[in-house]
Amino acid sequence: MSWFKRIRQGITTTTREKKETPEGLWYKCADCKHIAPAADNEANLWVCIKCGHHQRIGSEDYFSILFDEDEYQELFAKLKSGDPLSFTDTQPYKDRVESSMKKTKLKDAMKVAVGDIDGESVVVACMDFSFIGGSMGSVVGEKIARSIDYCIEHKLPLLIISKSGGARMMEAAYSLMQMAKTSAKLTQLSAAKLPFISLLTDPTTGGVTASFAMLGDLNISEPGALIGFAGPRVVKETIGKELPKGFQTSEFVLEHGFLDKIVERKDLKAFIAKMVRMLAK
Amino acid sequence: MNYLDFEKPIAELADQIEKQKQIAEKNKVDASQTILQLEDKLEQTRKEIYGNLTPWQRVQVSRHPDRPYTLAYINHITDGTFTELHGDRTVKDDKAMVGGFGSIDGRTVMFIGQQKGINLKMRQLRNFGMPNPEGYRKALRLMKLAEKFNKPIVTIIDTPGAFPGIEAEERGQGEAIARNLFEMTLLKVPVICIIIGEGASGGALGIGIGDRVLMLENTWYSVISPESCSSILWRSWDHKETAASALKLTPNDMLGNGLIDGIIKEPIGGAHTNQEETFCRVKKEILKNLTELDKLSSDARVIHRIEKFSNMGVVVE
Numbered sequence: 001m002s003w004f005k006r007i008r009q010g011i012t013t014t015t016r017e018k019k020e021t022p023e024g025l026w027y028k029c030a031d032c033k034h035i036a037p038a039a040d041n042e043a044n045l046w047v048c049i050k051c052g053h054h055q056r057i058g059s060e061d062y063f064s065i066l067f068d069e070d071e072y073q074e075l076f077a078k079l080k081s082g083d084p085l086s087f088t089d090t091q092p093y094k095d096r097v098e099s100s101m102k103k104t105k106l107k108d109a110m111k112v113a114v115g116d117i118d119g120e121s122v123v124v125a126c127m128d129f130s131f132i133g134g135s136m137g138s139v140v141g142e143k144i145a146r147s148i149d150y151c152i153e154h155k156l157p158l159l160i161i162s163k164s165g166g167a168r169m170m171e172a173a174y175s176l177m178q179m180a181k182t183s184a185k186l187t188q189l190s191a192a193k194l195p196f197i198s199l200l201t202d203p204t205t206g207g208v209t210a211s212f213a214m215l216g217d218l219n220i221s222e223p224g225a226l227i228g229f230a231g232p233r234v235v236k237e238t239i240g241k242e243l244p245k246g247f248q249t250s251e252f253v254l255e256h257g258f259l260d261k262i263v264e265r266k267d268l269k270a271f272i273a274k275m276v277r278m279l280a281k
Numbered sequence: 282m283n284y285l286d287f288e289k290p291i292a293e294l295a296d297q298i299e300k301q302k303q304i305a306e307k308n309k310v311d312a313s314q315t316i317l318q319l320e321d322k323l324e325q326t327r328k329e330i331y332g333n334l335t336p337w338q339r340v341q342v343s344r345h346p347d348r349p350y351t352l353a354y355i356n357h358i359t360d361g362t363f364t365e366l367h368g369d370r371t372v373k374d375d376k377a378m379v380g381g382f383g384s385i386d387g388r389t390v391m392f393i394g395q396q397k398g399i400n401l402k403m404r405q406l407r408n409f410g411m412p413n414p415e416g417y418r419k420a421l422r423l424m425k426l427a428e429k430f431n432k433p434i435v436t437i438i439d440t441p442g443a444f445p446g447i448e449a450e451e452r453g454q455g456e457a458i459a460r461n462l463f464e465m466t467l468l469k470v471p472v473i474c475i476i477i478g479e480g481a482s483g484g485a486l487g488i489g490i491g492d493r494v495l496m497l498e499n500t501w502y503s504v505i506s507p508e509s510c511s512s513i514l515w516r517s518w519d520h521k522e523t524a525a526s527a528l529k530l531t532p533n534d535m536l537g538n539g540l541i542d543g544i545i546k547e548p549i550g551g552a553h554t555n556q557e558e559t560f561c562r563v564k565k566e567i568l569k570n571l572t573e574l575d576k577l578s579s580d581a582r583v584i585h586r587i588e589k590f591s592n593m594g595v596v597v598e
Contacts, residue, residue, distance in 0.1 A: 082595035084538065085529045089514035138594030145591055167482070167504045169514065172528040173540050176482060176504040177593040180490055183462035184590040190463075207504070209455030210443075210483040215463055229455035229483070230445030238445050248450060258453045 029053050031224075045265045054222045054265055056202055059111035059126035062161055066124060066269050072115030075123070076146050079139050080107050085172055093170040096132065104130045108139035109164065112147050114156070118273030123151050126161040129203070135168035136208055141178030144212060148185045157195040157276050162213040165231070166206015179211035186215050195279040197272060200227050200250070200259070218260045218275060221250035222268075228253075283346045287330065287338050291550070294323040327550040334499070336534075337525035340507055342499040343478045347553035349560075350410075351394035351437045352379060354477060357560040358567065359383030363392065366426075369418035372452060377408040377444070378416030378488075380423040382432065386568060391427035393420045393488055394437030397478070410479075411444040414457035417487045421461050424468060433471040433571055436488040441506065443484030458487040465490035466586055471574035473567060475545070476500045477552070490590070492582050493570045494540075496532040497563075498547040502540075503530035540593060 027041040028034070031053035041048075045065055046055040064070045080097075087093040101107060109131040114123045125147045127134045144160065151158045167175040189196055198216025200209075202225035209229050213219075221227060228235075228248040236243055246252050253259050263271045284292035298319045305312035334342065342348070355363050363383035367374040380393035395412060398404030412420075420436075427434050443454055465472060465488075472491035480489070480502030496502060507525035508518050515524075529535070532544040545566050548555035574582060 078598050080597045082597045084595040085527070087527050089520075089524075089527065138596050141594050142596045169505055169510055171504075171595075173503045173530065173535060173538065174594055176486060176502075177540055177590065179459075179483060179486055180462055180466075180590040181593055183459060184466040184490070184587045187463060187466045187587065207483055210458040210487075211462055212459070214453070214456040214459040228450050229443065229458070230450065234445045235447060235450065239447060243447070247447070252451075256451050256453065258456050 030055070047265050052223065052264070054202065054224055056129055056163065058128050058130060059106075059161070062126045063111075063113055063115070063124065065265065066117050066122075066159075066272065067113070067115035068118065072113040072124075075112040075114060075150060076143050077107070077111075079142055081137055081139050081171075084138075084174055085170075087170040087172070089170070096170065100131050104128065106131050108143075109134045109136070109168075110140045110143045112143050114150070114154075117269055117276070120273045120276045121154075121156055122159055122272065122276060123147050123156050124159045124161065127163040127208075129163045129165075132168060132170075134162075134164035134208075135166065135175070136164055136178050137168035137171040137175045138178065140164075140168075141175075141181045144182045145185045148189045151189060151194050152192045155192075155194065157197065157279070158189060159197045159199060159272060160212060160216075161199045161201060162204040162208050163201045164204060164206070164208040164213075166208055176207065179207045182212040183215060186212060190217075195276060197275060199263075199268075200253075201225050203227070205229065205231050214258065217279070219258060220261050220263050220271070221253065221259050222265055223250060223262050225250045227259075285338070285341050285345065287341075290326050291323065291330065294319060294326060298323065324549070327554075331549050331551065335522070335526070336501075336528075336531050337507060337522040339499050339531050340479075340501050340525050342551050343501050345551060345553050348478060349552060349556050350399065351396045351439055351477065353556065354437055354560055354563060355379075355383060355392045355394070357557075358564045359385055359390075359392070366423060367419075369415040369422055371418060372415045375408075375413050375416030375419055376406050377410055377412040377440075378420055380420060382427075385564065388571075389430075389432045390567075390571075391423055391432050391434045392437065393423055393434065394477075395440040395484075395488070397439060408444060410440045411442055411484065412440065412487075413444050413446070413449045414452040414454050417443075417454075417457035417461050420488050421464055424465065424472075428468050428470050431470060433473070433574070434468065434491075435567055436472070436474045436491065438474060438476045438480050438485045438489055438502075439478035440481055440484045441479050442481040443487060458483050461487045462490055466590070467583060469579040469583070471571055471582060472586075473570050473574075475563060475566075476502050476541075477563075479506075481506055490586070492574050492586055493542045495543045495545055495566060495570075496535060496541055497545050497552060497559075498532055499551050500532060501525075501530040502532075502535055503528045 027038045029048040032051035034050035112125045197218045200221045365381040379396045395410045397410035398407040474489045474491035474494045476496040507521040510524040511520040535541045548558045552559040
């Protein structure tokens with residue numbers, strides 16, 4: 001016998017009558033499901049207050065974390081994707097780009113800015129995963145190439161923040177050649193003896209991992225990021241069994257010797273500034 | 282001989298010729314006239330079919346089971362002087378990537394390339410031409426060796442991709458390819474890259490940075506295979522033909538878009554119908570390009586290489 005007895009059957013509140021929680025007031029951690037006020041979450045740099053899970057954030061968020069007083073100058077902001085192959089799959093590539101632009105208010109999957117990080121002037125090129133999965137097409141390649149020219153001209157260090165599924169399929173071989181292009185340009189930055197710090201964030205896979213992201217003088221990452229060449233689904237299909245726990249996380253990649261350090265988001269600014277100073281002196 | 286689905290008319294004619302020959306032999310009659318006519322017709326059919334290959338058909342030819350693989354080219358071009366060298370000096374010897382010195386018209390050249398297997402057992406040994414990180418590191422070691430002794434490098438590309446396995450990830454597949462892109466840009470010796478079959482994505486590009494990048498006529502080069510592209514964008518393999526066209530992966534498209542430097546014509550009917558002739562043409566191209574590249578200083582070659590790849594891409598301002 002239960003203490004309470006249901007008099008009427010079923011839930012009677014219609015969906016329309018339910019009190020809606022306004023969007024964006026609360027944040028639920030994707031990892032531990034902890035719910036925290038969105039403002040607290042933002043104040044904690046989009047890192048879960050309970051479990052430390054680093055959420056995916058955009059280029060402007062990184063700029064606000066890194067640059068002193070959130071002051072910076074965006075570079076090469078006008079670059080947009082062409083459609084050299086008139087590519088069409090389930091929808092024309094042109095439309096895909098247009099709708100991504102509308103949805104994200106971005107022009108492509110990378111923004112470049114120059115500004116001071118703890119007083120050190122640095123060029124930061126940061127990818128946006130929200131724009132077609134952060135895929136690398138001609139715009140990303142060209143922005144990196146121009147960033148490198150800018151760094152050489154102004155004798156500045158370069159920080160690239162990667163967050164990408166890899167090459168952009170809709171630009172086919174053009175996107176493949178961005179791997180060659182960015183790597184070739186990095187030889188010039190290297191010859192100029194200017195520091196290149198590569199920050200790999202969740203996720204960094206495919207052609208981005210297999211080009212500039214792995215070529216930093218320092219390769220660093222945030223905790224718990226997915227980093228790999230082949231995506232986990234492809235690896236799983238290849239070997240035909242479950243992947244080991246922690247496979248392709250930053251901790252895994254550090255353990256196997258391909259990262260210099262895992263840096264928490266709260267320490268990022270200080271770390272970058274410190275390393276830039278150390279490498280310069 | 283193996284025939285692809287669209288080669289059926291060719292197969293039928295070849296079959297007829299064979300039958301005529303047997304009948305002539307058996308009955309001791311002269312069928313040479315009929316056979317000649319049939320052979321003529323076969324040649325004509327071949328020309329027609331191969332003159333109008335769709336992008337997907339070209340992908341199929343690039344994987345033709347009778348098509349020669351890397352070592353066949355190298356052994357023929359170097360007239361049997363090829364000496365294979367092994368190992369990346371770190372982990373192991375990757376059988377999917379071969380390399381070594383060989384002599385071509387009296388000149389020592391470093392040859393490097395992905396190797397597919399010629400039968401089931403060898404295909405497994407060669408991992409279907411899909412290198413692991415140690416393969417790319419072996420390739421780089423050999424390139425550096427060639428550079429030290431001032432020998433030009435020829436890379437031969439034929440891979441369905443870099444291997445996507447657990448150990449490949451543990452040993453840094455991404456880093457290995459990235460390192461090669463960086464280091465190949467700076468090589469002081471001439472580098473010629475030739476795609477002889479499949480040029481799939483980063484796995485191909487990992488040995489694909491050169492002063493000259495050439496494609497054989499019936500090959501493909503792109504960021505992804507048509508099948509995988511179809512499965513990602515259309516969520517099924519059924520659209521591979523459409524994907525093959527959309528990717529613009531044929532040698533003509535690639536040359537037209539300025540992403541490669543030249544095309545090597547194959548005998549009508551594909552490289553496998555006349556391997557000897559194919560090898561000769563490839564050898565001739567290598568020699569021709571080496572002569573041209575010899576005229577430049579090593580610094581000039583590196584500058585041109587960087588410029589060439591830096592100019593790839595289409596953006597709107």
